[in-house]
Amino acid sequence: MPNNSDLIYLTLQNALKGLINKDFTAQELVAAHIAQMDATHHLNAYITQMADHALNAAKDSDARIAKGETRPLEGIPIAMKDLFCTKGVRTTAGSKILENFIPPYESTIGQRLLDAGAITIGKTNLDEFAMGSSNITSAYGPTLSPWKTPANKHCLPGGSSGGSAAAVASFSAIAATGTDTGGSIRQPASFSGIVGIKPTYGRCSRYGIIAFASSLDQAGPLTRTVEDAAIMLQHMAGFDEHDSTSVNKPTPNYLDEIGGSVKGLKIGIPNECRMEGMRSDVLELWEKAAQILQDVGAIIKPISLPMLKYALPTYYIIAPAEASSNLARYDGVRFGQRVEGDSLDELYMKTREAGFGPEVKRRIIMGTHVLSSGFYDAYYVKAQKLRTHIIQNFQQTFTDIDLILTPSAPTPAFTFGEEPKDPVTMYMNDIYTVIANLAGLPGISIPFGLSKPEGLPLGMQLIAPAFEESLLLKVGQTLYTFAEKDPVQALREIV
Ligand code: GLN
8 A cells, every 4th residue: 555645646547547456445545646746836737626516426436436436537636727617616717807807618529527536636737728838927927847957946847737746746646637729738748748639629518628729629638648648538538419519430549559569650750840950959859750751661751841831920920819719708798707997898898908918919919910801811811821831832742652751849848037039939849830730630748858958848740531530549558668868757856
């Protein structure tokens, strides 16, 4: 029987086994994670902690286990990105404008996880409305990463699912939910040394997730191992009639593929991802990943993705355009915060002026600009056309290969206080991830090595054709097994 404080180091798979074997109770498991949530309070990974709620739910789980009515995620403590509506529990989207918003319903994904027996222990911090790459735009203060630089300065966990990444990396949650509009699951996973999957657009329901850019948003899990990501995805994925873009396709058994041979799989290495001025440690690690896959029997093929150079400009037109219309609903009348004014227009203006932070305002201005009548054809329509070309570019590429391998991000984590201050430099960090969102494809980030000389995590990204998440998990597991350092061990050493 493990020591109670060691329970936080269990994988999801082993925690489930331990609960069923009665090695420990769900209440002990949840209490250990709550203690770790308190011990890591300085990271500011959570906006709302749900300790009492979680302990009560753990009591129910123990009762079910005693009766032999164990559900597939019974008693597993998870963290929920504060972009997912939680029934009766404040949901802020990291924004002041939703400071007091208590949703009357649960998101579909949240409900599925709860129905499977998972226990939400808290709502995690995020960039305001998921707009950001380092978790510094939250109205509730930045989240710090448990990773530190050699000079002992805290890093940032990446964003926008930075609170979820920090929670999983610092062992206060076994797994967490995230959302990824342009990289917000994969980039924080890469920065934090954990696994993150962005599923195919339509695989997971968006119902009850506060919208950023609806044609790009997709939810997925952040975990410390690939198997745990498979288990979480299993219980998050699936058709939902409440989301008109949800796809009615059966969910495969994701654990089945893990451990399978990658022999004969064709893996494309896009020339265009080899950027001028690229960091040599990132390049070397990427080459090493390709070499390892080749050594175990995969076929490595150089490929060309000529449309890659248009990905960031296309994304940074479409995402703000959709955001500006999605955020129009926060007008002080129906949701959240209100600042009174002498007229209705003044009420709108004052509410939005006080409620939104600078990055959100920047996106709204960009979005309304590209949608305005004088610029719609010049920007928005062109971006949509480019998006179609990007999709076709991928379709063409996938006739020849099975998967694409790239770094997840061009850099390791930013140091807190030394992150890029200029928004465009920050946006450039999304260079490898936005393509998957624009094309609706699934992508995974695998912790694969450490940066030089800082020793910070670097992730490798795999992108697959639509609905081939199983392939991502299979090849991802191979990379994970050959990581320079065991990813869980690396986390244990820093926490
Ligand atoms: N960093 C990107 C942005 O700021 C992606 C965010 C996301 O995926 N939610 O738009």
